[in-house]
């Protein structure tokens with residue numbers, strides 16, 4: 001039995017790159033979608049927010065020297081590309097997904113309409129929220145917290161490269177240990193980076209728990225959804 005009825009899964013754009021330096025790696029996106037398919041087969045309602053860092057970020061790389069808002073809109077458009085790739089891969093893997101964009105691009109993707117998103121979720125379709133929050137100066141972490149709260153998700157699942165939140169950087173400090181669970185207050189006191197500050201504050205205000213886990217560990221997403229000891233739970 002899954003531990004959650006409805007979840008918001010936050011995937012970073014970089015997770016789609018695999019070992020490539022840029023863009024979308026085919027084998028990687030297929031593997032990721034298969035992990036998501038496993039949890040939909042458990043009857044969990046799944047909404048996804050995907051980043052754009054594998055293509056463009058408003059604060060680094062090609063955006064240096066650019067007007068920040070313009071660069072951020074480019075970053076949001078990158079998330080639309082990733083969302084379309086994700087939805088199409090889901091279609092190939094026998095799933096039904098709908099992309100809803102926070103920015104109107106009506107020839108390409110339907111706009112975000114909350115009641116419609118809720119309807120799709122109830123119908124068992126995967127909903128992919130594209131274009132972040134639709135506003136510059138924000139991140140897709142914040143979009144995940146915002147949409148997660150809006151659709152009444154029980155938890156935000158933050159997929160990262162590391163399998164949870166550690167007492168120190170495990171790459172630098174071999175004695176670092178993983179927290180199984182930690183409260184919002186403790187994470188703040190210990191200055192642990194779970195989501196960016198805006199997203200973290202929103203989840204805390206809305207009493208929306210966060211689970212940090214590794215998307216590269218096979219079966220980890222399923223174990224998270226089944227409520228098993230995997231990753232780190234940030235609780236109220």
Ligand code: UDP
Nearest residue numbers: 013051052053058072075076132133139140
């Ligand atoms: N972005 C934005 N507003 C949002 C979400 C994203 O302006 O609500 C832009 C921002 O420039 C960001 C880029 O889109 O750098 C890609 O998103 P993010 O960095 O969150 O992607 P990730 O790191 O998860 O791949």
